[in-house]
Each structure stands twice: as structure tokens, then as C-alpha cells.
Amino acid sequence: MKIEPQHVVSLTYDLYVNQEDGTEALVESATLEQPLTFLYGAGQMLPKFEENLSTLSTGDGFDFRLAAQDAYGEYSDEAVASLPKDMFAGTDMPEVGAILPLQDNQGNRFQGQVVSVAEDSVIVDLNHPMAGQELHFKGNIVNVRPANPEELSHGHAHGPDGHHSH
Numbered sequence: 823m824k825i826e827p828q829h830v831v832s833l834t835y836d837l838y839v840n841q842e843d844g845t846e847a848l849v850e851s852a853t854l855e856q857p858l859t860f861l862y863g864a865g866q867m868l869p870k871f872e873e874n875l876s877t878l879s880t881g882d883g884f885d886f887r888l889a890a891q892d893a894y895g896e897y898s899d900e901a902v903a904s905l906p907k908d909m910f911a912g913t914d915m916p917e918v919g920a921i922l923p924l925q926d927n928q929g930n931r932f933q934g935q936v937v938s939v940a941e942d943s944v945i946v947d948l949n950h951p952m953a954g955q956e957l958h959f960k961g962n963i964v965n966v967r968p969a970n971p972e973e974l975s976h977g978h979a980h981g982p983d984g985h986h987s988h
């Protein structure tokens with residue numbers, strides 16, 4: 823079956839990013855046992871990721887690269903925040919390298935990585951961990967099926983067979 827909006831796609835992939843020595847490092851995978859399953863065209867995936875799959879059908883392979891601006895954005899030196907240490911009163915002080923779950927005034931959740939701990943503040947890098955990276959995806963389309971009405975009303979896929987409920 824061909825990939826189209828309102829269809830649920832299951833695929834395997836290996837995601838590679840470039841390293842400083844010119845080789846690629848594998849950073850993420852989805853396997854046949856646990857494929858990535860999503861409702862195509864529902865805005866859950868990177869738009870350019872879906873665009874690269876748009877002509878494919880069950881059984882097809884893919885191998886494409888997304889530039890940083892089409893993936894998680896360029897790295898921004900300004901996306902660094904200073905959090906008052908008071909925020910961590912009553913909890914363990916975070917260590918350099920720790921990933922902190924954060925929330926803004928609108929309730930949007932995001933993550934920040936601690937880059938340093940100063941006398942009265944914690945400095946957090948808010949860039950996406952893959953900001954500034956070209957993403958290289960290789961994989962196979964495992965299955966394509968029409969989404970069921972429940973999935974369409976929820977706006978997401980319910981697993982490879984559509985039977986997962988919640």
C-alpha cells in the first residue's frame with residue numbers, strides 16, 4: 823500500500839549524525855520488533871521527514887538526509903537560560919550534563935541540559951540535543967494501512983495493528 827495522509831505507517835530506521843572525525847554515528851533505531859508507527863500527515867513527525875517518504879509503499883527502502891534547518895534547527899548560542907538555584911530548593915542540585923524536564927508559562931514541556939552550576943544559578947542549554955545536526959535516515963517501510971476512525975479522531979496511531987487502546 824502507498825503512503826498517504828490518513829494512513830498509519832510503520833517503519834524501521836537507523837538515524838546517523840556526522841561526527842567531527844568525518845564518520846557517522848548511529849544515534850537512534852527503530853527495529854522490526856518495535857517499528858516507529860505514526861499517523862502520516864498529522865503533524866507528528868518533522869515535515870521534511872514525511873516529505874521524503876511521500877512516494878513510498880510497503881516494502882520500500884529509504885536513505886535520505888535532512889539539513890539541520892529541516893530537522894531540529896541550527897544550534898543557537900542564545901538558547902541558554904540561567905535558572906535561580908532557589909528553583910531546586912528541597913531537591914538535589916542538578917549536576918553538569920543532567921537533562922532537566924522544564925515547563926514554560928503556557929505549559930509546554932521541554933528539556934534543558936545543565937552546562938554549568940554557578941554560585942546562585944544553574945546554566946541550562948535549551949537547544950534540542952540534535953540542533954545543528956544533519957540527520958541521515960536509512961530504513962524500510964514495514965506496513966501501511968488506512969487509519970481507523972478512532973485513530974483519526976485522536977490524531978495519532980494506536981500501534982502497528984491499531985488495537986492499542988487508551
Ligand SMILES: [Zn+2]
Nearest residue numbers: 976978980988
Ligand atoms: Zn488515541
